[in-house]
Amino acid sequence: MSDTAAPAAAVLPTSPEAVIQRLADLGIETEVHRHAPVFTVEESQALRGDLPGGHIKNLFLRNKKGDQMWLVVVEETRRMDLKALAPKIGGDKLSFGSPDRLMTYLGVLPGSVTPLALINDKAHKVQPVLDRALLSMNPLHCHPLTNDMTLSLAPADLLKFIEACGHKPIFLDL
Secondary structure, eight states, X not given: OOSSSOOSOOOOSSOHHHHXXXXXXXXXXXXXXXXXXXXXXXXXXXXXXXXXXXXXXXXEEEOTTSSOEEEEEXXXXXXXXXXXXXXXXXXXXXXXXXXXXXHHHHOOOTTOOOGGGGGGOTTOOEEEEEEGGGGGSSSEEEOSSSTTEEEEEOHHHHHHHHHHTTOOOEXXXX
């Protein structure tokens, strides 16, 4: 797999509706906000107005060899130093995963990265890393696999979903 190639297809392995249904099946209440597609934190901030709670950004990272991957979830304004982050998560030289790798392992396109994409990581190749500060932000807002919707849910419910996908997140003070 090339780390520079574009995704082979824009067909998602799981639909946003299927994610919303899975959340409901787990007894997780969400609020759905539909909006124009957003690709940056700035676009999201301009579009949403005064939607209270924690707004997240997600970094899909890999190590130099490409045999380890992480999904780092932080509050949207948090600046991340990848060199400082690497030893905290047990990696070496970190870089962003390519669009092809993102589609292969999380089943989403760039601009739509979300912890809810762990539903597509059936082989558990991606290690979720959450900033501990997110646990005190309620609700949390994230995309349901596409960037034209935002879901609001409780932090405990996001953790419940991640664990139901078979992942055990790492919590760090970032």
